[in-house]
Amino acid sequence: MNKKILSIIGFMLSGLGAFATTPVYLDESQPLEDRVEDALSRMTLREKINIIHAQSKFSAPGVPRLGIAEIWCTDGPMGVRPEVLWDEWEQAGWTNDSCTAFPSLTALAATWNPDMALLYGKSIGEEARFRNKSVLLGPGINVYRTPLNGRNFEYMGEDPYLISRMVVPYVQGVQSNGVAACVKHFALNNNEINRHTSNPIVDDRTLYEIYLPGFKAAATEGDAWSFMGGYNLFRGEHASYNPILMNQILKGEWDWDGTVISDWGAVHDTKTAVTGGLDMEFGSWTDGLSNGASNAYDNYFFANPYLEGIQNGTYSEDELNDKVRRVLRLTFRTAMNKNRPYGSMGSDEHIQAARQIGEEGVVLLKNDNNLLPIDTNKHKKIAVIGENAIKKMTVGGGSSSLKARYELTPLEGIKNRFGNEAEIVYARGYVGDPSGEYNGVSTGQDLTDNRSPEELTAEAIQVAKDADIVLFIGGLNKSNHQDAEDSDRETMALPYGQDELIMELSKANPNLVVVNISGTGVAMPWVNSVPSILQGWYLGSETGNALASVLAGDANPSGKLPYTYYASLDQVGAHKLGEYPGHKSIDALGNEVMDMPYNEGIYVGYRFIDKNKLKPTFPFGHGLSYTTFAYGDATSPKIFAKGDDKIEVLVPVTNTGDRKGKETVQLYVRDVKSSVDRPVKELKRFKKVELNPGETKDVSFELDRDALSYFDADKHEWVMEPGEFEILIGSSSSDIRSKTKFKAE
Ligand code: BGC
Numbered sequence: 066m067n068k069k070i071l072s073i074i075g076f077m078l079s080g081l082g083a084f085a086t087t088p089v090y091l092d093e094s095q096p097l098e099d100r101v102e103d104a105l106s107r108m109t110l111r112e113k114i115n116i117i118h119a120q121s122k123f124s125a126p127g128v129p130r131l132g133i134a135e136i137w138c139t140d141g142p143m144g145v146r147p148e149v150l151w152d153e154w155e156q157a158g159w160t161n162d163s164c165t166a167f168p169s170l171t172a173l174a175a176t177w178n179p180d181m182a183l184l185y186g187k188s189i190g191e192e193a194r195f196r197n198k199s200v201l202l203g204p205g206i207n208v209y210r211t212p213l214n215g216r217n218f219e220y221m222g223e224d225p226y227l228i229s230r231m232v233v234p235y236v237q238g239v240q241s242n243g244v245a246a247c248v249k250h251f252a253l254n255n256n257e258i259n260r261h262t263s264n265p266i267v268d269d270r271t272l273y274e275i276y277l278p279g280f281k282a283a284a285t286e287g288d289a290w291s292f293m294g295g296y297n298l299f300r301g302e303h304a305s306y307n308p309i310l311m312n313q314i315l316k317g318e319w320d321w322d323g324t325v326i327s328d329w330g331a332v333h334d335t336k337t338a339v340t341g342g343l344d345m346e347f348g349s350w351t352d353g354l355s356n357g358a359s360n361a362y363d364n365y366f367f368a369n370p371y372l373e374g375i376q377n378g379t380y381s382e383d384e385l386n387d388k389v390r391r392v393l394r395l396t397f398r399t400a401m402n403k404n405r406p407y408g409s410m411g412s413d414e415h416i417q418a419a420r421q422i423g424e425e426g427v428v429l430l431k432n433d434n435n436l437l438p439i440d441t442n443k444h445k446k447i448a449v450i451g452e453n454a455i456k457k458m459t460v461g462g463g464s465s466s467l468k469a470r471y472e473l474t475p476l477e478g479i480k481n482r483f484g485n486e487a488e489i490v491y492a493r494g495y496v497g498d499p500s501g502e503y504n505g506v507s508t509g510q511d512l513t514d515n516r517s518p519e520e521l522t523a524e525a526i527q528v529a530k531d532a533d534i535v536l537f538i539g540g541l542n543k544s545n546h547q548d549a550e551d552s553d554r555e556t557m558a559l560p561y562g563q564d565e566l567i568m569e570l571s572k573a574n575p576n577l578v579v580v581n582i583s584g585t586g587v588a589m590p591w592v593n594s595v596p597s598i599l600q601g602w603y604l605g606s607e608t609g610n611a612l613a614s615v616l617a618g619d620a621n622p623s624g625k626l627p628y629t630y631y632a633s634l635d636q637v638g639a640h641k642l643g644e645y646p647g648h649k650s651i652d653a654l655g656n657e658v659m660d661m662p663y664n665e666g667i668y669v670g671y672r673f674i675d676k677n678k679l680k681p682t683f684p685f686g687h688g689l690s691y692t693t694f695a696y697g698d699a700t701s702p703k704i705f706a707k708g709d710d711k712i713e714v715l716v717p718v719t720n721t722g723d724r725k726g727k728e729t730v731q732l733y734v735r736d737v738k739s740s741v742d743r744p745v746k747e748l749k750r751f752k753k754v755e756l757n758p759g760e761t762k763d764v765s766f767e768l769d770r771d772a773l774s775y776f777d778a779d780k781h782e783w784v785m786e787p788g789e790f791e792i793l794i795g796s797s798s799s800d801i802r803s804k805t806k807f808k809a810e
Pocket of ligand 1: 140202249
């Protein structure tokens with residue numbers, strides 16, 4: 066072909082190209098903000114209104130005319146929720162939506178391992194992506210203020226620094242799939258009782274030092290693409306559209322460009338929601354389409370009432386445009402991101418991840434005389450007792466309830482691991498909650514047992530007496546008033562007469578191991594009568610395998626408590642000084658609310674324990690191993706010089722036992738002399754190191770001035786007062802092994 070013909074063809078093709086030019090908003094090579102502006106400029110007022118509220122229980126409509134995709138959300142935060150009907154909470158009955166159930170977030174936090182958080186986020190994000198979801202409604206990171214909170218199991222414990230280090234990689238892992246994390250519930254949603262009317266009364270210093278750091282890290286370091294507002298109130302306004310939380314702090318001080326999604330049904334008013342920083346309204350308690358005149362979703366506060374308000378001049382379109390921009394950004398980052406990976410579901414990698422995170426999260430609380438790991442040369446007959454050994458736990462507990470592809474119970478895992486080496490005998494011991502159904506998903510188990518408590522106890526004691534080692538596997542479950550949404554626990558005590566049973570078992574056989582399955586702390590009046598105790602959490606699909614490998618020593622336990630294990634509510638600042646669950650009051654709009662003064666202020670968890678010199682059952686950061694670790698002397702320069710922006714602290718740690726193991730070395734900071742009241746010490750760094758027997762590693766930490774600062778509410782900034790700082794290095798918050806000091810200028 067000669068040159069002339071070629072150039073004619075070229076000209077014709079370029080003409081066609083011009084004809085078919087991709088609009089900017091669909092062109093992924095264009096900058097995100099240009100695409101957003103272009104899309105916005107093409108939308109009608111009605112389309113803008115449509116895009117900011119739900120069209121079904123879990124989706125928003127996008128802009129069909131322009132090919133702007135729908136947004137599909139899913140719970141979160143421990144597995145991808147099964148599909149529900151368009152406008153019902155009931156199951157849609159799909160057969161392809163069974164997920165891998167990952168360990169509870171408390172278990173993840175107990176790994177104290179940011180790599181595990183990244184693996185968790187990546188894996189759950191892949192499942193969400195495979196199911197074509199744009200937003201994963203998690204992680205939950207509300208601070209563990211009271212052991213009674215029904216949703217502690219969905220969160221990451223009591224310490225703002227630990228939460229911050231774990232939430233960032235979780236968010237990054239999820240979002241590497243082009244799926245947005247939706248960090249919840251911003252903020253101060255620290256109890257389930259009265260969750261729609263709780264009005265925490267919290268001063269600024271407490272807010273900034275305790276309740277905000279996790280969210281700030283998620284927004285500014287993790288670059289979370291969405292946040293969910295809580296149901297609760299704060300300073301008289303609902304959290305989901307609280308001008309202080311959303312406008313001033315999240316979008317103002319943190320300069321965040323993501324999307325604020327309401328909790329489901331958390332909006333109560335158009336005007337305040339419009340101005341209070343909410344971007345998208347989700348969830349309704351209506352029965353939807355059958356109830357509404359045409360479309361129930363038109364009745365949303367962010368639907369017709371907002372549209373009419375704009376048309377009659379009550380609201381400006383500027384506020385609406387800001388919300389639409391944020392929703393478009395979310396859409397382009399997720400559903401309309403052509404480069405996002407395809408995801409996967411139930412893969413071997415996910416199963417392996419669930420198991421690994423579970424094994425690293427289990428906490429060995431106590432192990433007198435090295436009763437564990439199980440040694441089948443000595444322990445030829447293993448008694449397993451307790452309902453939680455056979456009960457599936459991934460169904461129940463509220464919105465985090467799952468339809469798992471499978472869930473291996475502790476007893477199944479123990480049989481798999483030890484069945485060839487030892488005899489395993491099971492006794493129920495007590496009957497707790499034999500049901501197993503949530504929103505139409507059933508575990509398929511029938512745990513009905515009509516024997517009397519006396520018969521069950523007698524059988525358990527006999528089985529215990531005849532065994533070489535006894536594993537009592539009990540704790541809480543996901544029934545109301547246990548680890549469950551929408552209700553708090555009524556007491557710290559174990560339910561169903563387990564305390565009495567454990568005492569009886571300890572008399573029947575001294576080789577007793579208690580495996581406590583729960584997502585929060587329970588009272589342990591029998592703690593001195595039981596030689597070995599494990600905190601087993603809810604570990605999802607791989608529960609049985611993860612627990613069995615820790616019991617066998619295939620996995621050397623390395624979990625540490627992400628919260629204080631209180632002996633009683635008297636040791637909890639929220640109960641001792643604060644008001645829980647608060648008192649009735651009438652807000653400015655005449656509504657009844659529950660005022661809840663957080664009188665304990667910054668003294669949450671170990672900060673309260675330290676201040677009052679209390680002895681909890683187990684301290685924050687505690688967790689044993691089947692090996693032992695020795696700490697050498699911590700060292701640091703004597704001066705943190707004015708011109709320097711960081712100072713290094715070093716501590717050698719040695720594995721002094723005969724097994725490979727991991728230790729989380731914790732660094733706490735104490736301001737020796739301060740002009741304001743400060744905690745005795747605060748966690749500011751930690752590092753998990755793996756050591757072979759006899760091996761020593763120098764563990765190094767870098768501290769900046771932020772790590773030495775407190776929040777000065779009057780100046781509204783973090784302040785480091787020059788002077789002496791003591792650095793306490795420990796294996797837990799109460800087991801300080803080495804100290805060093807420096808003067809900060
Ligand atoms: C919960 C949220 C959840 C949402 C959707 C609400 O009741 O508080 O955490 O994501 O429901 O299921």
